[in-house]
Amino acid sequence: xxxxxxxxxxxxxxxxxxxxxxxxxxxxxxxxxxxxxxxxxxxxxxxxxxxxxxxxxxxxxxxxxxxxxxxxxxxxxxxxxxxxxxxxxxxxxxxxxxxxxxxxxxxxxxxxxxxxxxxxxxxxxxxxxxxxxxxxxxxxxxxxxxxxxxxxxxxxxxxxxxxxxxxxxxxxxxxxxxxxxxxxxxxxxxxxxxxxxxxxxxxxxxxxxxxxxxxxxxxxxxxxxxxxxxxxxxxxxxxxxxxxxxxxxxxxx
Numbered sequence: 332x333x334x335x336x337x338x339x340x341x342x343x344x345x346x347x348x349x350x351x352x353x354x355x356x357x358x359x360x361x362x363x364x365x366x367x368x369x370x371x372x373x374x375x376x377x378x379x380x381x382x383x384x385x386x387x388x389x390x391x392x393x394x395x396x397x398x399x400x401x402x403x404x405x406x407x408x409x410x411x412x413x414x415x416x417x418x419x420x421x422x423x424x425x426x427x428x429x430x431x432x433x434x435x436x437x438x439x440x441x442x443x444x445x446x447x448x449x450x451x452x453x454x455x456x457x458x459x460x461x462x463x464x465x466x467x468x469x470x471x472x473x474x475x476x477x478x479x480x481x482x483x484x485x486x487x488x489x490x491x492x493x494x495x496x497x498x499x500x501x502x503x504x505x506x507x508x509x510x511x512x513x514x515x516x517x518x519x520x521x522x523x524x525x526x527x528x529x530x531x532x533x534x535x536x537x538x539x540x541x542x543x544x545x546x547x548x549x550x551x552x553x554x555x556x557x558x559x560x561x562x563x564x565x566x567x568x569x570x571x572x573x574x575x576x577x578x579x580x581x582x583x584x
Contacts, residue, residue, distance in 0.1 A: 379539075423564040
């Protein structure tokens with residue numbers, strides 16, 4: 332199988348020793364060369380990285396990469412064969428999926444995704460509204476109703492749930508990936524025309540990356556594909572108490 336798993340990175344970092352992984356410097360335009368493939372060649376949106384995050388690598392792959400299967404992970408986050416608790420870095424690295432793992436999974440499933448995050452006391456919509464700008468999500472809903480009304484029901488269903496695939500991590504056939512990207516970027520580019528982010532701080536300016544995490548779930552809801560959820564290993568230590576406190580602050584602020 333001709334499979335390429337992009338590893339989105341913005342700095343030099345450890346990379347798996349497996350030819351299935353393709354490190355890509357996202358936001359490469361105007362930046363120092365890291366020695367990785369850049370997302371600023373051919374048809375690209377590399378200069379939009381501050382607002383689109385890893386999606387500049389996704390766009391580059393859509394427009395410039397030829398393969399049978401395509402995926403995206405992050406330099407600190409990878410699909411794994413099991414959950415790894417604690418901070419043993421070597422155990423985490425050993426759990427990262429290898430070529431043979433992907434080949435086996437893709438023979439049976441259409442899409443590989445991270446296990447859903449459960450917000451428990453929040454719906455997908457209310458979590459976004461508490462964590463980000465409510466208007467941006469509302470405008471996205473309007474755009475879908477205008478451009479892809481057949482997805483409106485899927486949008487409503489996803490927004491009303493408490494679980495969500497996040498991180499923009501995925502693996503699927505390139506043909507299917509191309510269809511997804513055509514749909515996704517047509518919505519995001521229209522949203523970019525309609526919202527003013529000039530007053531957003533650096534975190535909130537990543538709005539199109541945040542919106543796209545929700546849109547992937549909407550697209551999948553409509554497609555009805557055979558999905559395999561896999562654990563994700565975080566190579567760096569996670570401060571879960573701090574994350575939980577920040578989540579609750581956003582909820583009740």
